[in-house]
Amino acid sequence: MIYVTRRERFSAAHRMYREDWTDEKNLEVFGKCSNPNWHGHNYVLFVTVKGNPAKELGFFINISKLKQIIKDRIIEKIDHKNLNTEVSFMQGKIATTENLAIAIWNELKPEIEKEGATLHRIRISETENNSIEYYGEEY
Numbered sequence: 233m234i235y236v237t238r239r240e241r242f243s244a245a246h247r248m249y250r251e252d253w254t255d256e257k258n259l260e261v262f263g264k265c266s267n268p269n270w271h272g273h274n275y276v277l278f279v280t281v282k283g284n285p286a287k288e289l290g291f292f293i294n295i296s297k298l299k300q301i302i303k304d305r306i307i308e309k310i311d312h313k314n315l316n317t318e319v320s321f322m323q324g325k326i327a328t329t330e331n332l333a334i335a336i337w338n339e340l341k342p343e344i345e346k347e348g349a350t351l352h353r354i355r356i357s358e359t360e361n362n363s364i365e366y367y368g369e370e371y
């Protein structure tokens with residue numbers, strides 16, 4: 233089994249909050265990311281897919297195809313956007329990196345499978361020091 237990882241970068245605004253809480257309660261739970269006037273992050277997204285290279289090709293997925301899928305399905309929709317208000321697949325969700333990783337997984341999985349590969353991991357860095365990983369496991 234071979235694992236292939238594509239890195240993409242995007243910038244997006246967000247606010248982590250619950251509508252049914254006061255600004256004070258949101259600040260207490262979500263910290264600075266609950267700022268009512270939004271703020272942004274420079275995110276780094278790593279998409280890892282796996283498969284067995286075909287003997288006649290020496291690879292299992294064309295990396296330029298993988299790059300195109302990620303650009304079309306994710307980057308075009310989130311780069312320089314507001315995750316809370318402008319991104320269809322984040323509607324109704326708290327705009328955490330955790331929820332973003334799950335949403336990106338769900339967007340990409342069927343597209344990757346159409347190419348005969350398997351989605352293995354979504355990793356997102358929100359800052360240099362914090363990153364989130366999702367392997368498609370519910371629990």
Ligand code: NI
Binds near residue numbers: 246
């Ligand atoms: Ni934030």
